[in-house]
Amino acid sequence: MTIYxxxxxxxxxxxxxxxxxxxxxxATSSMITDIARGKTxxxxxxxxxxxxxxxxxxxxxxxMHCSNLAADALHEAIEDYYKRQKSKEVTx
Numbered sequence: 001m002t003i004y005x006x007x008x009x010x011x012x013x014x015x016x017x018x019x020x021x022x023x024x025x026x027a028t029s030s031m032i033t034d035i036a037r038g039k040t041x042x043x044x045x046x047x048x049x050x051x052x053x054x055x056x057x058x059x060x061x062x063x064m065h066c067s068n069l070a071a072d073a074l075h076e077a078i079e080d081y082y083k084r085q086k087s088k089e090v091t092x
Contacts, residue, residue: 028070
């Protein structure tokens with residue numbers, strides 16, 4: 001699962017995903033894009049694994065790890081964005 005973000009004025013202007021896996025993994029990837037789009041980066045970082053599962057109306061216990069993957073992938077994409085912005089500032 002990979003999450004791609006486009007940020008403008010500290011907001012998630014666009015968010016896309018690439019996921020290989022079961023239907024639950026694809027559903028949680030899609031849901032995280034719906035939940036996060038338009039939020040500030042700080043708001044998006046507060047999205048939890050439970051938020052993703054709850055937005056889908058719950059997941060079977062054996063598939064709960066999919067919501068973990070989606071929330072974690074979003075957080076990693078935002079952290080990567082922050083690192084890239086910081087390195088741009090350093091190289092100026």
